[in-house]
Amino acid sequence: MQTLFDKVWQSHVVSQEPDCPVVLYIDLHLVHEVTSPQAFTGLRARGLKVRCPERTVATMDHSTPTLPGHLAVIDAQAAAQLGKLEENCREFGIRLYALGGVQQGIVHVIGPELGYTLPGKTIVCGDSHTSTHGAFGALAFGIGTSEVEHVLATQCLLQRKAKTLEVRVEGAIGQGVTAKDIILGLIAKIGVGGATGHVIEYTGQAIRTLDMEGRMTVCNMSIEAGARAGMVAPDDATFQYLAGREFAPKGAAWETALAYWKTLSTDPGASFDRTVTVDAAALEPMITYGTNPGMGIPITGVLPSPSDVADSAERAALEKALTYMGLEAGKPLLGRAIDVVFIGSCTNSRISDLRAAAGVMKGRKVATGVRVLVVPGSKAVKSEAEAEGLDAVFREAGAEWREPGCSMCIAMNGDQLSPGQMAVSTSNRNFEGRQGKGGRTLLASPLTAAAAAVTGKITDVRTLF
């Protein structure tokens, strides 16, 4: 009896020596400009080639500009880094989705969109949000640049097997509650180190009823709970999503793949090292108030007070976070004025995210003094949104409609907060300065972000329906 993780792991073991990590085969290696240059330099220094260029896919996303029609890169250093990726891909024969191309986008958006991401695959990228791809029943995790070099050279990694954590989300989520609220609720419950050393498998009715984009949102933020990866067993929703995608198998190969994919679920009776349950029906829209993703509350809640925290380190962390955020203990967040709204990132920049935000903003105006950036995850998402008229909804409301990229999630490309600004963001990290030095980030769903955009303050989106 095996878990989903056991099955995918076992089928990729190349070698296992006693008292050594496993040599694990990697099916798909995603590459971007920021964490790869030193790895290619390492290859060159050893005179090595990329072992499987056909299993390696590169994109430009982290430091790319998002200003419409103005694709100048923010600075010479970023331009040089992008140039280096282009040069490396050319020299080593790697397919690159370059800036300006019609299929370019955030690495974790285009992987699934193009059908590279498939159930049962091992997928790595020099990016911690690689966990996103686990939504398809793949084992997908972030690696450092040394490991990027290892995979480029050998298509393998040295890995120790993680423990397993089942996160069972039972029941049905209510109106206005989304996949983002499920994952923010989980992280608030178990903490930012709550799943360290574990691979999470998400199970339960609330996960089964999510569409693939919602599952990607959940798996994406597994790393924010410290997990090595997050996975969802593939089902009909997965197969329907994949059918016909450019790099998904076709014809007889599809049938063979499908038969295999259908075996990729945890066997009844297989056990997890730990199980955590989340009651979906009890979830409200969630929002973070602090400086790590575990510092979250239901939108109607009040901020915790340091005096209620027994552990001295936790108390100090809460005090520091509230000071940084300029928020007062014991007070609600509802009604708090905000400066910026960012709708985008590998967590929430897919078409369903944009539809949800547009649904709230349609016929409404962005509140005076608020800046709203809507950054689609890929060129394909952008085209689809434009075909549906979502760009017009955002523009008419007074939001900026941008080109795809990581943008203000990581603030490497010039899209950033000014010191002291308060932003509601659909991204994944609210660390100090994450969206610009001195900037303050409140993480929430696209619905909650859109509600803040049109009201200029923290708002329970359910009051706008």
Place this chain on the structure above:
Amino acid sequence: MNAFTTLTSTVLPMPTDDIDTDQIIPARFLKVTDKVGLGKLLFADWRTGADGQPKPDFPLHLPEARGARVLIAGRNFGCGSSREHAPWALYDFGFRAIVALSFADIFQENAIKNGLLPVAVDAATHKRLLAAREGSTAITVTIDLPSQTLALPDGTKASFPIDGFSKRCLLNGVDELGYILSFTPAIESYEAKHA
């Protein structure tokens, strides 16, 4: 990889929990294409105030930071992104070991690959270490990898975990890529079987 055997050094405490990689080195500094010289950017945003001027009381600016090879952090050190720039910056600044209550997974992997030793200690040891440091600006500890022990100034020793493979790699400065390349026949046979 840089080898690590034994280290005797003064310590620098920064016992905050959940120090994330965006604090260790902010993302705007990740546009480099090499690994050198990142030490000056370590904790860049914590080092300077809103006016951009260095904060004289920030731990890295204290006189006792000079020569300290051991950083003491809290729980879950290195959470957040997979950027290897974090251990590169810590190593370049001069740190060779981080003593903490726990580490984030990817950071720990990245640190070991760069000869930066993650030393996870229990809460009691952590507390004793910080108490000793409070009593004096310059306490010295010895971290011995072969015996997996941390010797505190009071003469007591605490053990720390590390997997056997990482330990052997660190002690001998083993090149992990060279090790994986030695499996090339097995990789070829795996590929043939799964083609």
